[in-house]
Amino acid sequence: MIALYSAFRDEADLFKGLSRLILVGCQVIYPRVKKQQKQMTFHKVNHLTDLEAGSYGILESNVGRCPAVLAEDIDVIVVPGLSFTRTGLRLGYGGGFYDRMFSCSSVRALLVGVGFSLQVAEELPAEEHDVRMQYLLTEEGLEACGVPL
Numbered sequence: 001m002i003a004l005y006s007a008f009r010d011e012a013d014l015f016k017g018l019s020r021l022i023l024v025g026c027q028v029i030y031p032r033v034k035k036q037q038k039q040m041t042f043h044k045v046n047h048l049t050d051l052e053a054g055s056y057g058i059l060e061s062n063v064g065r066c067p068a069v070l071a072e073d074i075d076v077i078v079v080p081g082l083s084f085t086r087t088g089l090r091l092g093y094g095g096g097f098y099d100r101m102f103s104c105s106s107v108r109a110l111l112v113g114v115g116f117s118l119q120v121a122e123e124l125p126a127e128e129h130d131v132r133m134q135y136l137l138t139e140e141g142l143e144a145c146g147v148p149l
Contacts, residue, residue: 001074076110085121089132
């Protein structure tokens, strides 16, 4: 199972890839933000029409049509960000939704940060609880971040 995201503002947009992944038989998962609780849930998406505008106006899984999936059952989580380092640090919008989810000890997925090469920085501020991406994907390709798997 692969968890994608819907682009927000200037994030790399993966929407075109969604239908291709579904067509080739991948189980595609999308998050749904619970804004008040400051957490995300994940749901299986079978078709583009399973997405609807949710929190912050971002396309999210429709919980009425999309069955819930436990985070520990996801194989790959594709993560957006404002900036990344080649060592796997990620800077998001500050809501902490992904960080809280990653801090759950049951999450075992490969973490792939997705952005544009101009978003790759030499350094970013980091805190002890920050979880590093294991891979970084830009228009220049996929690279390992040197984080133990």
